Amino acid sequence: MMTEMKAKGEKMLDQEQKVFSTYAEWVDDESKRLGFEIKTGDSTIEQLISYISKAESDVEELGDEIATLDAEIQTLTGEKNDATAIREKQHAEYLKVSQDYGESVSALKRAIEVVSSQEGSRAQAEMLLQRMSTTVPGMPRVLAAFMQEKTRTTSLRGDGAPAVAAYEFQSGGILSLLEGLHTKFKNELGDVEEAEANSAHEFSLTELHLSNTITKDTSDRDEKVVTKGKRAADAAKAKGELSETKAAKAADEKLKAEVEATFKAKSATYEENQKVRTAELEAVAKAIEIISSPEVAGSYSKHVNLVQVPKRITSFLQMGRSHRRFSSRQQAAAVLARHASALGSKELAALAAAMKGANTFDKVIGMIEDLIQKLKDAASAEAEHQAWCDEQLKANKLKRNKKEATVNKLVADIEGMEANIADMGKNMATLAKEQSELTQKMAEATELRSAEKEENLATIADAKAGFEAVGKALVILREFYSSQASFVQQVPEMAAYSGQQAGNKGVVGMLEVIQTDFSRLRAETEAAEHAAAFEYDAFMKDSTSSKEQKHDEEFQLSLDKDQTEHENGETKKDLSATEEELAMATKYFDYLKPNCLEVHVNWEERVAQRKEEVAALKEAYGILEQKGGD
Secondary structure, X not given: OHHHHHHHXXXXXXXXXXXXXXXXXXXXXXXXXXXXXXXXXXXXXXXXHHHHHHHHHHHHHHXXXXXXXXXXXXXXXXXXXXXXXXXXXXXXXXXXXHHHHHHHHHHHHHHHHHHHHOOOEHHHHHHHHHHHOOOOOOHHHHHHHHHHHHHHHHHHHOOOOOOOOHHHHEHHHHHHHHHHHHHHHHHHHHHHHHHHHHHHHHHHHHHHHHHHHHHHHHHHHHHHHHHHHHHHHHHHHHHHHHHHHHHHHHHHHHHHHHHHHHHHHHHHHHHHHHHHHHHHHHHHHHHHHHHOOHHHHHHHHHHOOOOOOOHHHHHHHHHHHHHHHHHHHHHHHHHHHHHHHHHOOHHHHHHHHHHHHOOOHHHHHHHHHHHHHHHHHHHHHHHHHHHHHHHHHHHHHHHHHHHHHHXXXXXXXXXXXXXXXXXXXXHHHHHHHHHHHHHHHHHHHHHHHHHHHHHHHHHHHHHHHHHHHHHHHHHHHHHHHHHHHHHHHHOHHHOOOOOOHHHHHHHHHHHHHHHHHHHHHHHHHHHHHHHXXXXXXXXXXXXXXXXXXXXXXXXXXXXXXXXXXXXXXXHHHHHHHHHHHHHHHHHHHHHHHHHHHOOOOOHHHHHHHHHHHHHHHHHHHHHHHHHHHO
């Protein structure tokens, strides 16, 4: 019994060591895994904090830039409004002055026609002008200028006495004065119109510059507002990821601490158990040594076990008690047969049958002892096999679970990388298409701009040439008619024909209008050319910048795609290796199932049956011993 006790203790000691070794290995793996996850979490947290700080800094910087642009837009808008107000005031003043001058020129023209058609004294002409001032628009201003000019002429003559020349008292002198005033007012009207054209041209350039600047600043502001919103969203998203990463890290730290604390507690229990089991085995071994010594075993055999039958007289004892021993064998065989039927034990049934045919008592005893030993050996082997099965099944399950988790993770990683690769490919194709479209648009814009510039330059050249040609014509006409008027004044008797004076006024006026149109055309075309060139330069600059940005994005996506494809290939290799390891573990589990799991009787029932079989054998053995003693 003590030998069995020692063997059982040694087996339990070894089994506990194996179980703890497996558990310690699992704890080490789990602790390393959690430690790696915690380090990864720290790195991710650090990166997210840095990213959030940069994003918030960008948001603040963009906010300052937007505020600056808002202030600049407001300032420029105010300047544009002020310039527009001033221009409107100037134009209103021009309309008023132009109307006054126009009415005065028209009134003078009519007065000249009236005075020319009526010959009379100077007094009569003046009275005629005074009557016209009450009915003809602009005539009061003409009359005032006439009286002022008359006063100036009289003061230049000196004493105010009548001039010697008789015609000065006639309407001819008044006509000359009116024609001078007509030329003066008409020239002043031309100066006013030229000043208006120059002012309008200057305002157009100023308004174009301010409008383009405001448009550009507004576009930049809107772009920065979009970028600011995007960066703010990036910061918010990163904050959410930061919170999740911190929570995951805290959970990993808690689990790691719990695993290590549990392992520490179980390690202490294991060490204490090992000490107790070792001490128990030492005590049992010492007890076996003492009992097996000659002092104990010899003394017990001599004084306690008194029945010693010498082999040389066995035959006489057997001869004298053969009938009783035969009866005991039958009784013992009947006991074994009954237990064999109750337990369904083939071993007991075979022994019962063999006992009936045995011819010696010693042979029956030997058969029982052999079967007892066989059953004990079988029970020991089954216990060892069960312990081995438990150990292998546990280790195999841990390995399969670990490999399955790794396979699932690798599959998820591969699917994620392949999705990223597909997205990057689509984005690269989109960027390439957008670059091609930008290139085409830039080429079309360049072609249109070249044609527009050529047309504008031709228009400007034509307007300049027309302005100069009309100017030359005006100089010739003005010199001619001016010389004719002077000749008529100097030689009155030759005043029968002095040129087409009436037609002169219409032609010169028309040429002046045409010259003004050429000037306005040149100014408007130059302004349009400047605006078109500015818009073209801005478009080409923005398009070039956008194209370069898209090229850089496409190049970076290409690098990222290559790296992801490489990582995907390596991950697939890891997946293949892990799946192979999982397949091997599954194959080993398939080997363990018929040997350890697929049994008709569970372990506890088999142990109980072995005990009952041994008890039946001991019962039969006791019957034989008792009857044999009798």
